Amino acid sequence: MRILICDGLHPQGLDILRADPDVEVLAPDQPSAELIREILPECDAMVVRSRTKVTADLLENAPRLKVIGRAGTGVDNIQVQAASARGILVMNTPGANAMAAAEHTMALMLALARHVPQATQSMREGRWDKKRFMGTELYQQTLGIVGLGKIGTIVADRALGFKMNVLAHDPHITPETAAILGTEWVELDKLWSRADFITLHTPLTAETRNLINRDTLSKMKKGVRIINCARGGLIDEEALYEAIVSGHVAGAALDVFAKEPPEGSPLLRLPNVIFTPHLGASSTQAQENVSRAIAMQILDYLKRGIIRNAVNFPSMSAREYDRLRPYMRLAEQLGHLHGQLSTPIERVDIEYSGPELQELPLDPLTQSIAKGLLDPILAEKVNLVNAPLLLQERKIQLTATRTTATQGYTGLIRVTVESKGQKKSATGAVFPGNEIRLIRFNTYRLEAELEGINLIVQNKDTPGVIGFIGTTLGTFHINIANMHLSRTPEKDKAVAIIRLDTEAPEEALNALRANPMILSVEQVRL
Structure with missing residues (x-):
């Protein structure tokens, strides 16, 4: 089996794959799209992160491909529908980097609240702008979390540790579940209007694309701060830029962008927006966890048929x-x-x-x-x-x-x-x-x-039919391995399921059908 590593993988995951004698690992350094297209036809699996785009066109060139492993959570760089149509399993590693992403969210929230990057840069430039960088505390502020999955739940727990009031919206959980986590489940409009900080933790889908837009921004309270460590397309970046310039939004902290890298984005020019280059999962522990998880999931599927964390098939x-x-x-x-x-x-x-x-x-x-x-x-x-x-x-x-x-x-x-x-x-x-x-x-x-080759013969329940079937098959040198018989309670019709050693030719089937006592003859291969 050949497994192509497209975007790099932590050595722990590579070691797991290479230790299997049935696996050949192809791990070129930052391969181009052309090189991936050249190698992929001979591969049974591929592992990607966010850099490689797995398109329907690319998959047309992958006749052997059985599984695509996303070393991470988001799969918006993979055309899942196209993979499903070709029978290719798509799996990710939800939760393996949850702690890293949650902690990065908290780091950005604190840095945004206290102007840490801007103050650092000011000091590098030789200034001591103590009054310029007056911040805000998290204590008793209201945090709105959109998406209360594994990462959102960890963020909620950490925010509660800061004594924040935590609102949450997630259509897949109940208010009772949210309450057990110490949060208040609210509709989105209430979250927008009440939150001092808003953080996003949802996948990018047709429903969530541009979730934060001009309309939703207008519903937020003046001075709100927005954090996004999930997916870039969740925010209409032009609308966010306008809201920050107008003073309606106090600031934003972004780890992900609609286009990465975000070259030419006007947000880069705003002093009250801070950025990191998609670092949410970039901790040593997260990379180890993700690499181990995806390596073991791929081997389990290819060698044992066990499916875990698939996005286009039920996991077990x-x-x-x-x-x-x-x-x-x-x-x-x-x-x-x-x-x-x-x-x-x-x-x-x-x-x-x-x-x-x-x-x-x-x-x-x-x-x-x-x-x-x-x-x-x-x-x-x-x-x-x-x-x-x-x-x-x-x-x-x-x-x-x-x-x-x-x-x-x-x-x-x-x-x-x-x-x-x-x-x-x-x-x-x-x-x-x-x-x-x-x-x-x-x-x-x-x-x-x-299993095997079987004749299913339905007939009128009269004497001599079974003998006729055996004699006819014998004439064509077809040996019967075994036979199972049954009849209706009225004893007017019967069925014979006859296991054969070899396939019966059409002439034999037609000879059976010629008997007026036989109602149907069908040959199946199981």
């Missing part, structure tokens, strides 16, 4: 993966079965039941079913990452529900597919030893292996 712990693995195999095989029996697929309904499946994340199972469904249908590469997008492209509706019914099994997966107005259903279970079985097909109860 190693323990969850061990418990999910047989169910993921069952789910994919049920999807694979339906993908060969039902075309065109219009709708998929999935039901998960049993006590074991009440405790486990189900999204990986649903995506395994989607992959199995599409594998027999599409010529393009289908995997767990791009399968949901491919379903959407084909307007295939999918629903998944969880029930507590057990039917005597610890975990059951039932997949019902609608095609041309007809429904077919298959239910599977995991048996002791992690063996997977098909236990119900439509209304038929049985217990069949979900």
